[in-house]
Amino acid sequence: DGGITQSPKYLFRKEGQNVTLSCEQNLNHDAMYWYRQDPGQGLRLIYYSQIVNDFQKGDIAEGYSVSREKKESFPLTVTSAQKNPTAFYLCASGGSGYPGGKNIQYFGAGTRLSVL
C-alpha cells in the first residue's frame, strides 16, 4: 500500500537522551515535513525538505535535527537541547503529481513522544 509510515507509535525519552523518530514514504514525493502538535494547538512546522540532501528550518527547529539521505526517508532527532519534547509529532510528504502543483500534503499516523 502507498503511504507514509511513522515509527514508533509511542516513544519515551529519558533526561539528556537523543531520540529519533522515523518517517518513510513510498509515494515518490519530493517534499517531506515534520510538524509538532501540542494539546489545543494547531500544527507547527519543525523542518522540511524539498529534495534529497537539503532541508530547511521551520518555525520551531531549535532542539531538533533532521537528515534527508534518501528520497523515501526523513528521520527527526529530538535532541537533549529540546527542553519540552512531550508532544505528538506528525510527518507529511507532498508531491507534484496532483494537478495544480505540489501543494497537497499527506500525513502519517504520528508518533507520541513523552518524557520519563
Place this chain on the structure above:
Amino acid sequence: AQTVTQSQPEMSVQEAETVTLSCTYDTSESNYYLFWYKQPPSRQMILVIRQEAYKQQNATENRFSVNFQKAAKSFSLKISDSQLGDTAMYFCAFIGQGAQKLVFGQGTRLTINP
C-alpha cells in the same frame, strides 16, 4: 506573515444535521490554496477538501462543501447530513503559491451526537 484563524474551539450537533465550521485567513498573496483537514481520535490527519484561490467555484466532496469568499478572506466548511464518524478535530490550512509551508489554524473540535 500569513495567519489562519478558527474562531470556534468546539462545536456539537446532532447526527444528520448540517454544521458549518468557520475559518478566516490573512495574506497579501493573490494565488494560494486552502485546505480542510480532519483529525479523528486516531490522530491521523486526513485531507477533507481543498480550494484553489483562483477558482471561483466552491469545492465539494460528497457531504463536504466550502464557502470560499476571497474578498472577505473566509473559507468555511459545511458538513451536510452529519455522521458519527465525522467526530474529529478539523483544521483549516493555507499555503501560498509555490510555497512549501502549510499554515494551520488552531482547530475546531466537532462532536456529532447520536
